[in-house]
Each structure stands twice: as structure tokens, then as C-alpha cells.
Amino acid sequence: MEETCSDRNTGPFRYPRHVTREDPLKWFxxxxxxxxxxxxxxxxxxASFGKGVWTHYSCHVARSAAPYISIGERVGLARDAQLDxxxxxxxxxxxxxxxxxxxxxRRGVISARNRIHVMPNVIFGPSVxxxxxxxxxxxxxxxxxxxxxxxxxTIRIEEECWIGFGAVIVCERGELxxxxxxxxxxxxxxxxxxxxxxxxxxxxxxxxxxYDFSKGKWVLGCIRLAxxxxxxxxxxxxxxxxxxx
Amino acid sequence: xxxxxxxxxxxxxxxxxxxxxxxxxxxxxxxxxxxxxxxxASAGCNLSLHYASEISRSRATRIQLGNHxxxxxxxxxxxxxxxxxxxxxxxxxxxxxAARCTITAKNSIHLxxxxxxxxxxLIMDHAHAYQDLSRPxxxxxxxxxxxxxxxxxxxxxxxAAILCDKGELILGRNCVVAPGTVVTRSFPPDSVLSGNPxxxxxxxxxxxASAEQESxxxxxxxxxxxxx
Numbered sequence: 346m347e348e349t350c351s352d353r354n355t356g357p358f359r360y361p362r363h364v365t366r367e368d369p370l371k372w373f374x375x376x377x378x379x380x381x382x383x384x385x386x387x388x389x390x391x392a393s394f395g396k397g398v399w400t401h402y403s404c405h406v407a408r409s410a411a412p413y414i415s416i417g418e419r420v421g422l423a424r425d426a427q428l429d430x431x432x433x434x435x436x437x438x439x440x441x442x443x444x445x446x447x448x449x450x451r452r453g454v455i456s457a458r459n460r461i462h463v464m465p466n467v468i469f470g471p472s473v474x475x476x477x478x479x480x481x482x483x484x485x486x487x488x489x490x491x492x493x494x495x496x497x498x499t500i501r502i503e504e505e506c507w508i509g510f511g512a513v514i515v516c517e518r519g520e521l522x523x524x525x526x527x528x529x530x531x532x533x534x535x536x537x538x539x540x541x542x543x544x545x546x547x548x549x550x551x552x553x554x555x556y557d558f559s560k561g562k563w564v565l566g567c568i569r570l571a572x573x574x575x576x577x578x579x580x581x582x583x584x585x586x587x588x589x590x
Numbered sequence: 591x592x593x594x595x596x597x598x599x600x601x602x603x604x605x606x607x608x609x610x611x612x613x614x615x616x617x618x619x620x621x622x623x624x625x626x627x628x629x630x631a632s633a634g635c636n637l638s639l640h641y642a643s644e645i646s647r648s649r650a651t652r653i654q655l656g657n658h659x660x661x662x663x664x665x666x667x668x669x670x671x672x673x674x675x676x677x678x679x680x681x682x683x684x685x686x687x688a689a690r691c692t693i694t695a696k697n698s699i700h701l702x703x704x705x706x707x708x709x710x711x712l713i714m715d716h717a718h719a720y721q722d723l724s725r726p727x728x729x730x731x732x733x734x735x736x737x738x739x740x741x742x743x744x745x746x747x748x749x750a751a752i753l754c755d756k757g758e759l760i761l762g763r764n765c766v767v768a769p770g771t772v773v774t775r776s777f778p779p780d781s782v783l784s785g786n787p788x789x790x791x792x793x794x795x796x797x798x799a800s801a802e803q804e805s806x807x808x809x810x811x812x813x814x815x816x817x818x
Contacts (some may be wrong), residue, residue, distance in 0.1 A: 367647055371647075504726065507720060509751075526723060530772070547786050
């Protein structure tokens with residue numbers, strides 16, 4: 346996708362330049378993606394739509410959901426990526442915010458009901474699911490519209506995170522924050538907040554690595570801080586929901 | 591006039607659905623086009639490359655495909671441009687790669703004969719570097735990575751991820767990887783892998799023996815309790 350003409354083989358036998366260039370059949374899909382991007386930018390009522398956005402022609406965004414979606418600069422929507430706003434909220438504020446440089450990769454689904462905020466330069470792997478509501482038994486029993494709007498939680502994915510392949514981030518209630526520069530491993534299921542500078546993996550996701558500022562390196566396991574100890578953390582640490590005091 | 595109900599598997603006697611036929615023709619044409627115009631290191635006969643699969647032509651010199659290889663819809667073979675000009679993805683005879691798989695190679699990914707990948711599988715021999723706090727992970731590039739070798743007859747379940755950050759990852763012959771498993775290290779032949787991270791939960795062909803061992807162990811525990 347990103348190759349240029351300079352990407353030629355450098356082996357003992359050189360193929361002619363026209364052979365190692367991009368397949369001309371791929372131009373159709375690129376052109377379709379370009380048209381889709383222009384169509385989205387011109388005709389969809391997005392809350393905001395940044396410069397340099399690229400989309401694949403097969404990405405799913407509903408026009409009715411567009412007023413609640415804010416897309417920053419250089420954001421990409423890859424093949425079959427889906428931006429979904431489940432229930433139209435009462436306010437006019439966007440509920441699904443993708444900031445600059447945070448692209449949704451193949452088959453990634455972001456489904457917002459209350460608020461999902463993806464901060465700049467987040468890397469999503471393929472097949473990621475981010476959802477700020479969950480299948481709630483009570484809700485299914487009582488599907489009154491007024492109730493539904495208050496259900497679910499909010500999700501904030503902070504700067505520079507890396508969400509691995511197939512990860513599932515679901516917040517059924519409260520606030521879920523994935524701290525700055527954190528890594529979510531492949532096929533993890535995240536249902537609680539993650540502090541900044543940590544690596545989580547597993548189902549349910551647990552912290553497997555964290556950056557220790559006192560030692561100045563990454564250490565295995567979760568760092569347990571003594572109560573009242575000074576943190577040299579440059580970023581304020583979000584509250585750990587569900588953590589034992 | 592048909593008198594007996596036919597199952598959907600018995601389509602070889604009748605005509606395919608038109609839509610299915612259309613996509614099969616496109617797939618056939620795409621396979622012919624790709625084999626004819628892409629500079630593969632080597633490509634076998636009777637390939638079936640779905641028309642919506644993604645293989646980069648400029649990087650095809652580092653891909654080797656065996657005979658009867660099947661590659662499904664939206665499957666993506668991705669190669670890094672770094673490093674020496676060498677084989678990076680080798681797929682041997684009779685491998686079947688289903689839809690939506692991602693194979694991302696920086697050093698070497700080798701699938702031996704008759705490996706079957708279910709849909710949505712990820713095989714990646716490197717990872718993003720995240721250790722530097724001063725820069726976003728996005729700009730840190732990838733780690734040095736390792737090499738992945740999947741021996742013949744392995745079956746990889748839906749949504750599994752096979753990741754090798756460093757060193758060598760070898761899945762022995764006839765391993766079965768359960769759906770959604772995250773494999774991060776080597777496993778001996780005939781293992782059944784499951785979990786995140788993967789553990790060998792069973793040995794193929796050893797089921798009876800392991801059940802026997804388990805019952806023996808239980809009896810011992812029981813006896814010890816009684817003795818105590």
C-alpha cells in the first residue's frame with residue numbers, strides 16, 4: 346500500500362522497473378478509496394474532518410452517525426473499519442473523537458454510545474473492538490429509550506498507545522482510561538483502566554510490564570507504590586478503577 | 591427432476607450459484623494475472639489467490655509460494671523492506687490460508703506443507719518498539735524481530751495470533767492452535783495449544799494416556815488424604 350517506485354529489489358538479478366512497480370489493478374481500489382474520502386469530506390456532516398484523512402472504500406460510516414464523529418488530521422480508516430454511534434445522544438457534542446494520526450486499521454470497530462476519545466498518535470492493530478457499552482441484562486429487560494442513554498461508560502485512549510491485534514476494549518460503566526504510552530497485547534480483553542507506561546495482556550488484561558521511573562527502565566509485573574510516595578511520572582496518573590486500595 | 595433433498599455439500603453435481611461462480615472466475619483470473627506478472631521468488635502450479643487478497647508486487651521477490659496454495663479473501667501478505675534481499679515469506683505446497691489473515695514478515699515466516707490457517711489469523715515476526723518514552727510508539731519503528739517456522743500439518747484456529755518478538759518460534763508438526771490463542775514461544779510436535787498466552791493443553795494421540803495419569807494422580811491424592 347505504501348510502497349513507492351524506489352522500492353525495487355536490490356538482489357543480483359534485477360527485475361525491470363515496470364515489473365516491480367505497483368500492480369496497476371491496485372490503482373482501482375486506491376482511486377475508489379480517494380473518491381470515498383472526498384465523498385465523506387464533502388457530503389457527510391462530520392463534527393470535524395481533518396486534513397490528510399485517508400479511507401478505504403469499504404469502511405463503514407453511517408451518514409446519520411457523522412454529526413457525532415470528529416476526525417482529526419491524518420486519520421485513516423482501513424478496509425472494513427467501522428465507526429459506529431449506537432444511540433444518538435441528547436447533546437450535540439461529538440461522542441466518537443479520533444484525534445490526529447490515530448488510524449483505525451482493518452476490521453477495527455469503534456462503537457460509541459456515550460463518549461470514546463482516542464487521543465493523538467494511537468496505533469490500532471487489525472480487528473480491534475472498542476465499545477463503551479456492553480450487553481447489559483437489565484437493559485435488555487427494560488428497553489426504554491430514556492434509560493438507554495445513561496447506560497454504558499466512557500473510554501479515553503491516551504496519546505501514543507498501541508492497541509494490539511484483536512484486542513477488545515469494553516467499558517460497561519464508569520470511565521475506562523488507557524494511560525499514555527501503554528501497550529495492549531494481542532487478543533487481550535480490557536475492561537478496567539490501565540495506568541500510563543504499562544504493557545497489558547491476557548483475558549482479562551493484566552499488567553505484565555511497567556516503566557519504573559525510579560529505576561529508569563521497564564520492569565516485569567505491576568509496580569506497587571507505597572502510599573504517599575512521590576511519583577516522578579511526568580503525566581498525571583488516572584485513577585485506577587477497580588484497583589484495591 | 592430431483593426427488594431426494596441434497597445437502598449443500600453436494601454441489602459438484604449441480605451448477606454453482608451464479609454469484610459464487612462469478613467470484614470463482616475472478617479468483618481464477620486474479621491467480622493467473624498474479625502468477626504471470628508478479629516477480630515471485632518462485633510460484634507453484636494451481637495457485638488460488640482470491641481477487642481481494644493483497645500481495646505487494648514490488649515486494650513479491652521475497653515471497654515463495656508452493657503448489658496448490660490457496661489464499662483467501664482480504665488476506666494480506668506484508669513484507670518489510672529492511673534487511674538483505676532474502677526470502678521472507680515461504681508458503682509450501684497445499685497450504686490453505688483462509689480469509690482476512692495477516693502475515694507480516696520482517697525476517698522470515700515459513701509455513702511448511704499442508705498448514706491450514708483459519709480466518710482472521712495474524713502471524714507476525716516482529717513488533718512495534720515501545721521502550722523509548724520520549725517518542726510516540728508510532729515513530730519508533732519495529733523491533734529486530736525473530737523467525738517463525740510452522741511445521742507441516744499445523745492447524746491454526748480462528749483469530750489466533752502467532753507473534754515472535756525475538757529469537758526463533760517453531761511450532762512442531764501437526765500442532766493444533768485453538769481459536770483466539772496467542773502463541774509467543776515454540777511448542778513441540780502434536781501439541782494442542784490454547785489460551786492467552788498459549789499453553790499446551792493436550793498432546794495429540796496421548797489423550798488416553800494423559801487421562802490415565804490424571805486418574806492415577808487423583809487416586810494418590812485420595813490415598814494421601816485418607817492416610818493423613
